[in-house]
Amino acid sequence: MQPTSLMKEEFLKKWQMGLQIYRPLIDNTSVSERRKAIKLSADVAMASLRRGTTCWSRALIQKTATENNFLVRQMLSGIKAETLINKKLPKVMCHRKIVRRSKKNFMRRKSRSVSEEVAAKARKLIKRKTQGLRNVVPGGEFMNNDVLLIQETLDYIVSLQTQVNVMRSIVDAAEAGIERTACYLEKLKFTIED
Amino acid sequence: MDLTGAGPCREPPGLESLHLGGGGGDGGFTALLELPPTQAVELLHFTDPSPQAPAAAVAGIGLDVSPPPPQLLHGYGALTFPSNSALLERAARFSVIANGNVSGETTTTTTSSERVKTEPCETDSSQRLSPPNNRCGKRKEVDKKVKSSAKKKSKSSEENEKLPYVHVRARRGQATDSHSLAERARREKINARMKLLQELVPGCDKIQGTALVLDEIINHVQSLQRQVEMLSMRLAAVNPRIDFNLDTILASENGSLMDGSFNGTAMHLPWPHQVTETEQSFHHRQLQQPPPPQQQWPYDGLSQPAWGREEDQSHGNEHNSLMVGSENLMVGSSSLHPNQVKMEM
Numbered sequence: 150m151q152p153t154s155l156m157k158e159e160f161l162k163k164w165q166m167g168l169q170i171y172r173p174l175i176d177n178t179s180v181s182e183r184r185k186a187i188k189l190s191a192d193v194a195m196a197s198l199r200r201g202t203t204c205w206s207r208a209l210i211q212k213t214a215t216e217n218n219f220l221v222r223q224m225l226s227g228i229k230a231e232t233l234i235n236k237k238l239p240k241v242m243c244h245r246k247i248v249r250r251s252k253k254n255f256m257r258r259k260s261r262s263v264s265e266e267v268a269a270k271a272r273k274l275i276k277r278k279t280q281g282l283r284n285v286v287p288g289g290e291f292m293n294n295d296v297l298l299i300q301e302t303l304d305y306i307v308s309l310q311t312q313v314n315v316m317r318s319i320v321d322a323a324e325a326g327i328e329r330t331a332c333y334l335e336k337l338k339f340t341i342e343d
Numbered sequence: 344m345d346l347t348g349a350g351p352c353r354e355p356p357g358l359e360s361l362h363l364g365g366g367g368g369d370g371g372f373t374a375l376l377e378l379p380p381t382q383a384v385e386l387l388h389f390t391d392p393s394p395q396a397p398a399a400a401v402a403g404i405g406l407d408v409s410p411p412p413p414q415l416l417h418g419y420g421a422l423t424f425p426s427n428s429a430l431l432e433r434a435a436r437f438s439v440i441a442n443g444n445v446s447g448e449t450t451t452t453t454t455s456s457e458r459v460k461t462e463p464c465e466t467d468s469s470q471r472l473s474p475p476n477n478r479c480g481k482r483k484e485v486d487k488k489v490k491s492s493a494k495k496k497s498k499s500s501e502e503n504e505k506l507p508y509v510h511v512r513a514r515r516g517q518a519t520d521s522h523s524l525a526e527r528a529r530r531e532k533i534n535a536r537m538k539l540l541q542e543l544v545p546g547c548d549k550i551q552g553t554a555l556v557l558d559e560i561i562n563h564v565q566s567l568q569r570q571v572e573m574l575s576m577r578l579a580a581v582n583p584r585i586d587f588n589l590d591t592i593l594a595s596e597n598g599s600l601m602d603g604s605f606n607g608t609a610m611h612l613p614w615p616h617q618v619t620e621t622e623q624s625f626h627h628r629q630l631q632q633p634p635p636p637q638q639q640w641p642y643d644g645l646s647q648p649a650w651g652r653e654e655d656q657s658h659g660n661e662h663n664s665l666m667v668g669s670e671n672l673m674v675g676s677s678s679l680h681p682n683q684v685k686m687e688m
Contacts, residue, residue, distance in 0.1 A: 150543075191575060254529045271554070278557035287537035296529060299536040302560060306543055309567040316574040323581045 152311035156198065161315050163194035167224045189213050193224045195312045203306045204297070208288025 167190025184207040193213050196206040214221045256269075281288030282298065286305050541547040541556055544563045550556050 180576075180579050183578050187578050188572065193569065226398040274554045275557065278554050278561070281561050282557060282564075285561055285568075296532050296536065299533060299540060302564070303536065303540055303543060306540075306560075306564060306567070309564065309571070313567055313570050313574065316571065316578065320574050320577045320581065323578065327581060 150307060152307060152314055156308075156311045157315050159198055160194050161313050161319075163197055163224065164191050164315070167191075167194055167220060170220055170223045185216075189217055189220060190224070191312055191316060193221055195308050196291055197225055198308060199304070199309075203304050204292060205287045205289075205301045206308075207293070212287060 169188070171190065177190060192209055196209040196213075199206040201207055201210075202308070210225070279295065279298065282302060283292065286292075286302055289298065289301070292301060294311045352609075537553065537556065540560055544556075544560050547556055547559045550559060
């Protein structure tokens with residue numbers, strides 16, 4: 150499914166709300182400050198679209214809450230802010246290196262045929278890729294279930310697409326607007342100077 | 344469920360008994376058991392050519408062209424007897440172990456996109472499986488299936504609430520206990536979702552193999568995340584302060600977001616009502632005024648309020664210094680109050 154215009158609208162509204170919060174708060178003079186503020190509000194807006202139903206959105210909200218708790222609380226406007234922020238995600242993090250090492254030792258004792266080896270290698274490769282996917286998707290470490298992981302990835306990709314589309318259109322409009330007014334001002338300058 | 348008029352010389356005589364076996368295939372296993380093994384194998388051989396032309400076969404031709412019910416057997420699957428929709432069903436998925444489910448589904452045509460999507464994957468896997476299964480005695484497997492079908496029924500019936508159908512297939516020689524069945528169901532689910540992912544991510548359709556597809560997905564997600572970073576950086580650079588004119592951009596952008604509709608009055612947003620109205624008035628005035636005609640209206644939303652803002656801040660002499668003021672506004676901070684803007688040129 151592709152991002153719908155309804156989703157884009159909602160995202161824009163929420164993002165705007167987040168940016169409004171920043172307006173009186175800090176005097177964001179440095180570019181990096183502003184960038185961080187923009188990105189954080191955009192992330193929380195994207196995550197709040199899902200209303201805490203998906204794992205990645207919860208993880209994302211928690212992650213941004215560590216950076217700017219106030220923003221998150223305001224943006225979620227207390228509907229589920231408390232529960233989302235305070236709820237601890239299940240720490241099901243097993244140390245994969247240790248597990249891998251023990252598996253390797255165990256596997257060494259088994260006698261393997263060629264086809265089995267190939268299959269085992271393929272499986273290992275896929276496991277590595279899924280681990281990579283877990284690293285990319287927020288909250289992925291907590292998804293031991295592969296089905297869940299893929300489902301979350303699907304949802305995450307769609308939301309990311311929405312975010313990118315909206316941000317891109319805003320940025321294009323802003324940049325073009327500035328460029329046009331600059332050109333226009335140049336023209337005015339010339340006409341007045343004449 | 345019309346086996347009448349089946350293909351010439353293709354329908355083994357034993358099929359008659361299958362007909363009588365019952366609709367949903369509940370009697371199917373027992374019917375199959377009555378067949379001599381050779382005939383069963385023969386039946387099963389018909390399965391192979393079928394997947395290629397499922398839809399066409401079923402479309403209007405009926406069962407005459409395509410091989411009869413054995414398709415659905417695979418030596419173990421439910422004996423869903425061929426109706427037209429059943430064949431189409433079979434094209435989509437073969438071995439539904441829970442017989443009752445299949446009979447329920449044969450009535451529905453493959454209209455749901457989910458079914459169609461998993462069609463190719465299912466045909467592939469079944470095609471792979473059917474040849475090895477053909478050669479062996481089916482009875483053993485069928486026996487196993489009879490035993491496990493009861494177990495499976497409850498499981499699949501509950502899974503049916505979530506998914507329209509369940510594909511679980513016990514492979515030959517593999518255990519048919521609930522564990523492996525569950526694992527198989529899980530694998531099917533994963534494959535179905537991977538298909539969806541492949542469609543979502545551009546360029547993934549042509550890739551074969553899970554590992555490469557996963558690679559593509561990871562790359563796609565990473566690139567999207569990087570794009571977000573880049574865009575936020577650009578946005579931060581464009582507007583010196585965060586409190587940039589999002590209000591006006593919102594008004595203008597909503598048009599473009601909603602398929603480029605110029606008329607902002609079509610917006611459904613509750614809160615920027617007054618914003619949109621002032622925007623509209625801006626645009627109207629903008630159109631009547633001499634400024635460069637090639638300006639498109641979304642961008643006017645940006646320029647006009649800048650001038651308007653100038654009005655707010657320095658009442659009186661802005662007309663002369665409008666240009667300079669606008670320059671300052673563009674460069675300096677900009678907090679828009681679109682409600683208060685008055686365009687007086």
